[in-house]
Amino acid sequence: MWLVRNLFNTSLGLKYLMALTGAGLFGFVLMHMLGNLTIFAGPAAINQYAAKLHSLGPILWVTRLGLLVIAAIHIWSAFKLSSENKKARKVHYEGTVKPVDTDRKNEIVSRYASRTMIYSGMIIAMFAFYHLAHYTWKVPQINGVEQINGNDVDFEEFFVYEEDAGEKQVAFVTPMPKGEGKEGENAVDVYRMVTTGFSVWWVSVFYVIAVGLLCVHLSHGLNAMFQSLGIKTRTTEKLISRFACTAAWLLFIGYTSVPLGILFGFVK
Numbered sequence: 001m002w003l004v005r006n007l008f009n010t011s012l013g014l015k016y017l018m019a020l021t022g023a024g025l026f027g028f029v030l031m032h033m034l035g036n037l038t039i040f041a042g043p044a045a046i047n048q049y050a051a052k053l054h055s056l057g058p059i060l061w062v063t064r065l066g067l068l069v070i071a072a073i074h075i076w077s078a079f080k081l082s083s084e085n086k087k088a089r090k091v092h093y094e095g096t097v098k099p100v101d102t103d104r105k106n107e108i109v110s111r112y113a114s115r116t117m118i119y120s121g122m123i124i125a126m127f128a129f130y131h132l133a134h135y136t137w138k139v140p141q142i143n144g145v146e147q148i149n150g151n152d153v154d155f156e157e158f159f160v161y162e163e164d165a166g167e168k169q170v171a172f173v174t175p176m177p178k179g180e181g182k183e184g185e186n187a188v189d190v191y192r193m194v195t196t197g198f199s200v201w202w203v204s205v206f207y208v209i210a211v212g213l214l215c216v217h218l219s220h221g222l223n224a225m226f227q228s229l230g231i232k233t234r235t236t237e238k239l240i241s242r243f244a245c246t247a248a249w250l251l252f253i254g255y256t257s258v259p260l261g262i263l264f265g266f267v268k
């Protein structure tokens with residue numbers, strides 16, 4: 001019991017919580033990117049992948065709930081730590097400090113990054129909300145796709161035939177006519193949903209900016225995570241910072257390749 005109390009009530013405990021939940025969110029972001037990349041293998045690959053996920057039923061819901069709890073703890077501990085830091089900071093920092101050597105400069109840059117983490121985190125949370133409304137709740141009014149015959153384009157109507165006359169090569173590729181598919185009964189046409197969604201230029205640009213911010217947040221977050229867990233020492237410091245930077249760039253390239261690939265016509 002004292003362990004739980006210490007975790008939630010001391011600065012060190014909160015830092016551990018941030019690090020552990022951050023690691024969980026990083027794991028999700030990585031897996032989600034790998035799933036998204038199946039779009040480059042064609043409609044059948046990503047539609048089949050999504051159908052497998054959707055067929056997990058209760059396991060999917062438990063995972064979603066777990067992710068929500070992890071994100072909530074991460075955000076809650078970030079706000080608590082930030083308010084405690086503010087209270088503890090008796091002397092206000094100078095607006096501009098001239099760096100005198102590399103160590104001092106690095107310290108200032110890292111302090112600046114850590115203070116902006118709360119803001120980038122809030123913007124990422126808002127993006128995640130838009131993203132859920134876009135592709136999970138499929139709210140037609142926010143997808144920006146031009147109306148067809150006066151009707152909003154509704155991703156809720158995008159389904160595929162799971163098997164077409166038993167021919168394996170057309171399974172999960174052939175779209176079902178509007179109004180024929182049923183949620184929970186037919187496979188969702190994630191390929192058509194994503195290619196249609198990112199054909200709107202401002203939606204794609206918005207995703208690229210949001211993912212860029214997420215990767216900056218992650219690059220600093222991964223460094224902080226290793227530090228909180230006591231793994232960052234003088235000898236591992238350089239390796240960890242290189243790992244954080246590389247991971248952030250790979251995620252940025254992986255995620256943005258989807259909207260950019262669609263926008264520039266590589267994925268149709």
Ligand code: HEM
Binds near residue numbers: 032128132190211214
């Ligand atoms: C260009 C980048 C991205 C693409 C193409 C993309 C694509 C998608 C799609 C198609 C879905 C719906 C999946 C389905 O119903 O089967 C989805 C769900 C989701 N995405 Fe993304 N995503 C991107 C970036 C992100 C980022 C950066 C985050 C995290 C901050 C994220 C978090 C989520 C979450 C939490 C869900 C809900 C999963 C669920 O339904 O259980 N996505 N994404």
